[in-house]
Amino acid sequence: MATVLIWAQMDLPPEHARDIIDEAKPLIEAALEEPGCEIYTWSHDPYVPGRVNVFERWTSEEELAAHFLNPAYTDMGKQLRSRGPIVAQSRKFRVDVHGPIYDENRVPSAEFFDVAS
Incomplete structure (x- = not known):
C-alpha cells in the first residue's frame, strides 16, 4: 500500500x-476524520492574494x-465557487519510496539513503 499525496x-x-x-x-x-487521512491542510498564500494551497496525505x-465519495469532498466544490469562479490545478502523487532529508551529520541530501517504504 503506497502513500498518496x-x-x-x-x-x-x-x-x-x-x-x-x-x-x-x-x-x-x-475530511480530517475520514479513515486514511493523515494530513489535510489548507493555507492562504502570503504572496498571492486569493491563492489557497492544499496539501493532503492519504x-x-x-x-x-x-x-x-464523501460530502467532505462532494460539497467542497460548491463551497469554493460560492462567491465566484475559481482557477484551480491539482495533482496526486503515489509515494512508493521515502526517506529522511538529513543524514546522521545533519547534511541535507536529495539522495534516498536509509530508504524506508
Whole structure:
C-alpha cells in the first residue's frame, strides 16, 4: 500500500478567499476524520492574494477513493465557487519510496539513503 499525496492550488476571488475557506472549515474537519487521512491542510498564500494551497496525505488509493465519495469532498466544490469562479490545478502523487532529508551529520541530501517504504 503506497502513500498518496495531493497538491492543489486555487485562486479564489481575493476579497472573498478568507470567508470561503473559513466557511469550508466543517468540510475540512470532516475530511480530517475520514479513515486514511493523515494530513489535510489548507493555507492562504502570503504572496498571492486569493491563492489557497492544499496539501493532503492519504494512507492508500482506496482511502482516497472513499474520500471522493464523501460530502467532505462532494460539497467542497460548491463551497469554493460560492462567491465566484475559481482557477484551480491539482495533482496526486503515489509515494512508493521515502526517506529522511538529513543524514546522521545533519547534511541535507536529495539522495534516498536509509530508504524506508
